[in-house]
Every structure is written in C-alpha cells, then in structure tokens.
Amino acid sequence: MDPFLCPQCGATLKYTSSFAVSTVCEYCRSLVVRHDKNIELWGKEADLQDDLNPLQIGTRGTYQKTGFTIAGGVRLNHHEGFWHEWFLQLDQPVQNSNYAWLVQAQGEYQFLLEPLVIPPPLSREVGAVVDVPNEIIKKIGVWSAGLLRDQDAFKIVDIRTAGMSGFVGQLPWAPDRNRQRMVAELASTGDLKLTVEFGIVSSQLYYGQVLYFEDFKFENLKEIKGW
C-alpha cells in the first residue's frame, strides 16, 4: 500500500490497519478520511485531552492470547459523563473478528469484538427485548455458551445517547461530531457483555467481555504525572 500524505501538512499518514477509514494526522491533527485511493481532508481535530488515561495509540495488550495494538480512539460524551472507545488492531482474527474495541468507562474495561449487523429494533426502551436473528445468536453462542440458556440476554437494561467529542488515530469509519449515537446495554449474564448501537437502516450488536486492567497485560502505556 502506498503511503498517504496529509493533504494539510504533507506528512505521511498512519494507515496501519486495513480496516481504518479515517486517521488523524500525527503532526497537524487534521482528520483525514480515505475513499478507496483518494483521501479527503475533514478538518482539524482536538486531542482527547485526558491526562489521566493510561491508554494511548500504540499501547499493546492481550486478549485470550491474541495480542492487539491500539490504533485509534474516540471520546464519547453523554449527560452522565463520558467514555472512551479504542480501536484495536488484532495480531490475528479472534472469532472471525478482524478488529476489536476496548471500551473504557468509569474505570471499567470492556473488550468488544467486531460488531454484527442486526435489523434495527422496533422498540428502543429499557425493558424491551432486541430481536436478534438466530444465526447471530448461534454465532455468539459458540463463543459464550451461557447465552443460549439465557432468555433475558437481549433485554435492554440501559440506554444512553452520546456524541463524539474527540478522536485520535485511525478509526474504521469516518467520525462525525454532529452525530448522536444511541447505545443500549443488554442484560446478558455470565461472562458476556452485549451492547447495541442503534442505526436507521441497521443496528450493530457488539459482544465481548468485561475484564480487569491486569487481565490485558498492557505495555507501552502512557505515563501519568504523579503516578
């Protein structure tokens, strides 16, 4: 792959993941979006501005013996605070997922695999059950046996709407500051974590696990002043 050059400053852009669509120029902080062979300048981006977050682009970690590298990240804000979503480049596919997400909220770490596309749910309320096609349940069931026995797994327990307030590095889509994302947490028990991001034509079902900081055996963390 030929290197892309930043249309703003001419620096070589980092597109290390073949699943990355957008990237933020490391030098001039311009947001650049890739369309096949062309790139487009989307404007200037602020940094994540989180001096207390140990994760950064280039941080390495391990999930179930598969290594990953943080390639990019998004900060989402909602009325009760914020969370981070880190775009992970996997050393090899996990469960047919080519990439994964690491969600960081209130000191909690969630490892989520490449989302599966489902039809948009009819009801977007707490207590409603998201109708998930059988083949998708089976696919996740291979990975989490508890799911098949759990009738309440797809019941919505929490919904929040959030906007993106910052980006860094590469992302698998072109970020949009104006878009509000509606994300629901599902009641899956056992070791499974399920969330749904609602869309207009389709929704995306994220599945994975909550893990503790120590579980990831992180390397190349950002130094935090005073810690």
Next chain:
Amino acid sequence: MVKALVCPSCGGSVTIKYADKSLSCVCPSCLSVLSNENESLKIIIKAQKKMAMPLIPLGGRYHFQGHDWEVIGYLIRSDHLEQYQWSEYLLFNPFVGYRFLVCMDGHWSYVIKTKSAPKISDNAKTATYLNRKYELFHKGKVKTLYVLGEFYWRVKENDLVTAEDYIHPPEMLSVEKDNDEEIWSLGQYVDRIEIETAFKLAGRMPWDVGVAPHQPSPHKEKNTIVLYVTCLSLLLICIQFVFLVLILKRDVLNVRYDLSTTKGTVIKTDTFTVTDRGGYIHSDLNANVSNDWFEIAAEIVNQETGEEYEYDQGIEFYSGSDYEGYWSEGSRDSDRRVAKLPAGTYYMNITTNSGQSAPMSFSLKLSEGNTSWGNFLIAIFLLLLYPIYYVIRSSTFEMSRWSQSDYSPYWREDA
C-alpha cells in the same frame, strides 16, 4: 485535571481533583453535596450534618493489594433503620480504576465491581459467579448517611437501595438495586494487619467485633485432620493386627478338679511351659457353684528360679424363683489377665475357698499370648480428641457467623 470552582451553597472554594471523572463532590466548608456539571456545580444535598471523620484521610496515597491507591471518597452507610453503620472508602488508580474499602464492625473488605452479573438460583438462596456458589446471607435496604470527597457517579438525594449479600468466605458477593440499575460487586475479606500496615493505621485500628459474614474460619484444617486421623488409625490397626498375628494365643495349662470340699483345699498342678512369644497370661476359671461364692488364691511358681506370681480369682452365682419366676445373679465363669511371665517352666499352687464348702468341680485354663485391646482403644480415643475439639470449635464459629443472618442453615425452617 484539577478543577477549582465556587460552592453554589456557601461560596467557598471547591477543588475537584479528578474533575474529568468525578460526577459528584462535597464542599469541604459547608458539606453540601454537589453535582459536577460541565462548567458549574449544582447542589444535590444542601449542607450535610457533620458526621465522623474518615479514619483514612482523603487524598492520601497508599500501596495496597499490588497497586497505588488514592483515597478520594468516603461514605457512611447504614441499614434503613440506621442500626448498623459502616464506612466505605473510594479508592482510585488511573490505570486500574476504582475499588472500595469497606469497614464494618472493625472488619475490612476490598471490593471490586464484578465482571458480569452473577446468576441467582430459582429459590433465590444462592448466587453463582465465575463457577463459585455464594449463599444468601442478608437482604435489606441500604442508605447513605454521609459523604465526603469526590465520586465517579452522581450522588442521589435520599439514596435508598435494595441490597443483597451472598457469602462464600472469604468472599462476599453483593448487589445493590434501584430503579435504574443493578450493581454487583465482589468483596474480599482482608486481614486487619494488612489494612493497618497498608493504610498506616497503627494504634488507630477499630476493634473487630464478632464474626463478619465472610470472615474466613480460623478452623480450616479439616482436610489435614481427616488425613491425620485416618493415617494414624490405619497405622494403629496395623500394629494391633501385627500383634495379634505375631503373638498367637496358646493354652499353656488346662486342668479340671473335682473337690469334695472347697474350703481351704490346696492343689499343686503339673508343670507347664511359658514361651517367649510375649503377650499376657490370662486365667479362665469355671466352677459349677450354686447359690455360693468360690475363690482361688493362686501362685504361679517358676520351677527354676522359685519366683512366684500371685493372684486371686473368684466367682459367685445365685439363683432361685419368686412370684416373678426364675432369677439368677452372677456367673459361673471368670476371665482375668494375670501378668506377663518370662519364658520358663512353671507350676501352680491353688488354694480354694468358698462360702458353704459344698463339693464342686472347677476348671482352670491358663493361656499365653493374649493381646491387650486397652491401649489400642485408648490410642484411638486420644486420636479422636482433636477432631472432636475441631468440630466443636469450627461449628461454634459458623454458628456465630450465621447468627447475624435471617437465612442461617443452623435454623430449622419450622423453628
């Protein structure tokens, strides 16, 4: 990201140390609980009444359970009747996240949110988390009486939640539910010495009262005891068996006499041999006494050395009939252990005596190589003393643990 703001209640200055993460904080001057909105503070609870000072000062950094922690929040909580109170410290580390340190009745727990929601059994008496089963210990309402510091959640006014605790010492699984959410956490009982050292509380530690729900039993040596008792018992049984086989019982003398008078008759037996097989000499006496007593005074004399071993042996037997029918008392047989004798040739001098001197016949049998069961039984008994003590101690501990619970297995359903 430290943020300095003005308290909307008293005008004092409020510093939020981790403003990016903390959604609530408490004004140090007027103790109002404030909500950290984007650029301002909003009052949640106006001027709390001052309660206890935290034992571990807020803002301190401590190394505990493998990480550095900053104590950023303090809560005093209670049941809804405010009978039981306990304190909770919010610990923060930017890498690892948040943990709680809970102190109730001087017992300490290190608490972490669970990775997933545990599964509650159909009868609601147990909860399973990561393949471990926890037993229901307590169900009730919990309220927050007082807060200090800063918190990663929005503190609610009149915060009353439903709580359930399930135990598997040294762990406690707890859930707190309100209308919006259900939060599960796992507490690990921490030894007070570890707390005292890590949080530098020497000389200031509160006394631990009673037994905490998830306090590990100090009587954990059950398996060791079972192993120890089984091995030693088997060993004893083997030793006893070896004795039985090695020193086979053998009759050395078997005599029978018909006496015309039994008072003061003196008999000298033939000689007999005692071997060096070990074990005891036993004497079996049998006489056809009837409503009388009969006694022998015996001397076993070593033919070579002249050494004498004396013993007495008696029997009595009475019978008759009355309005209830036939009755009898005593026995016509007697068996006693005499001594251990060195190998050699012996004879016996027997002097008989009886109450009525009636003519009778008696037989006497001496045997050697008799094994003692007494020592064996005493050893088994001594061996069981510690396990018995253990069972009593450990069940006393479990009973005092469960005495605080409405779901005690030591209470019967019908009680």
